[in-house]
Amino acid sequence: MPLSAFVRTRNRTASPRSGPARVARRVGMVAALCGAVVAAGCSTPADDSGSIVRTTTNIAGAGVVGLERDTAKACPLPSAPDAGSGSTRTVTHASGVSEVPADPQRIVVLTTSALDATCAVGLWERVVGAVTLDGSRPQPAYLGTGVLKIPGVGSAAQPDPAKIAELRPDLILGDIPTATASFEALRAIAPTVLVGAGNSWQAEFTALAAGLGRREAAGAVLDAYHTEAADAGMAMAAKQTQASLIRFTADTDQVQGSDSFAGQILGDMGVQRPQAQRGTSFNVTPDDFATKVEGDLIYVLLAGDEGKKHGAAVMRTDQWKDLGAAGDKRVFAVDDTVWHGNGLTAARALLTDLTGTLNGFVTD
Structure with missing residues (x-):
């Protein structure tokens, strides 16, 4: 069974109010999944608390990601200047x-x-x-x-x-x-x-x-980023999931394509995109949602207060609620300054968001 199909099944049955029997059943399901994707290096957790994300803060049903981001080590110690002579x-x-x-x-x-x-x-x-x-x-x-x-x-x-x-x-x-x-x-x-x-x-x-x-330092941290992205993608079986990206501004709904910052980071991690989103970024209307926004899960970028207001209104419409990812509670609202950013530190923060949500779902 493809991972995307498995995750949909799991999301329909998982509940924050599960009793011990259901928790045990979910652990068994994770074990079954591991047998199907051994090549991805999956292992059965002692309990499922680390394998399923439960976000308790949401915007119009979308779980908010990054509220407890650890920034203590976002910036490393000073690097040495490039080798050379002269001031x-x-x-x-x-x-x-x-x-x-x-x-x-x-x-x-x-x-x-x-x-x-x-x-x-x-x-x-x-x-x-x-x-x-x-x-x-x-x-x-x-x-x-x-x-x-x-x-x-x-x-x-x-x-x-x-x-x-x-x-x-x-x-x-x-x-x-x-x-x-x-x-x-x-x-x-x-x-x-x-x-x-x-x-x-x-x-x-x-x-x-x-x-x-700092050319040499930049090369070193870029290499480390690519290794981190590849390792995270393998650990999360990223190639088995099609993630949709849409950004709301005050008056536009834009699919973030392969040319966007977030789209490039998803690509570095090996996350797949829905067929309609494999080109450059483009605007959509509610009539396009079923064919151009649907995915195994949807990441929502909200550009400032006005983007948040507009996006919340869109996510309360019938066209949005009819999406399978919305029904499965697999819509995540992410930090626009990270996901629509431009830099190595933002890229690493985005990887952290992905590893915390790619195989997760939102609870009420």
Whole structure:
């Protein structure tokens, strides 16, 4: 029996109010599944508490993922600068060529991906200024609480050069110039690296790490990520599950395809996608749900407060409730700053979310 079919059967019978007999029966079912997918390295748990996820907080029936995320080790200890001589390095980037410190000490970041990169190579405590997010929290929760103390320098769309200059950085790191902060204006303040937009997240991370003088460290953490993703996929028998991804903004319902950040991480782990979702991202309407949104399970991304409001309304419609994944209680609401993110630290957080939910279901 395919894993997707097994999971559907299990979800229809599992209940948070199960007595000992039903718990024993579920353990027996897990044992039976292990016999069917020995190649995936499955083993029978002593009890099923670690094999079935029960989320008790939900939005319109979707279990909320990541509320208890452990961020204590999200950012490692500082990595060593790349081998070489001299106090500076020449970095070629999308906006030109810059002579930057070999080991920067006072960094200003102009994008969340740049802040994520400083975290991934252990340099976030050297960040003296960062652009901020809209909403009540200036920085993504997945990066921990320490980043909340970093002074703001405006939004990503409108960084403030005056505030940046006050912080006396020795490196400014971002992606593209903006109307308020051109490359010329920024490099007049400090050496600046702008890596450009439209790169894959891994290419952007590598370019940001080069600006930080951490190419070697970036290569090491990327290799570790790929190993972690492959191992997690094997342990979860990821190839047996087709996961659907849909993102709600204030006024759009968009399937996240293979070009999306979340879609790429699912691919790295070996999670399959429904046939309709194996191309690039596209918008859908409720009439499309049955043919283009259905999956063994559905991950829902809610873009800010307005996306949450719109998504909750959609998930209360008959078209949504008719989906098999909704009926099986296999819809999970995930952190948009992680799943629609761009960076190595976000990718690792997303892997954690996947391993905690791919074979799980939502309880009332």
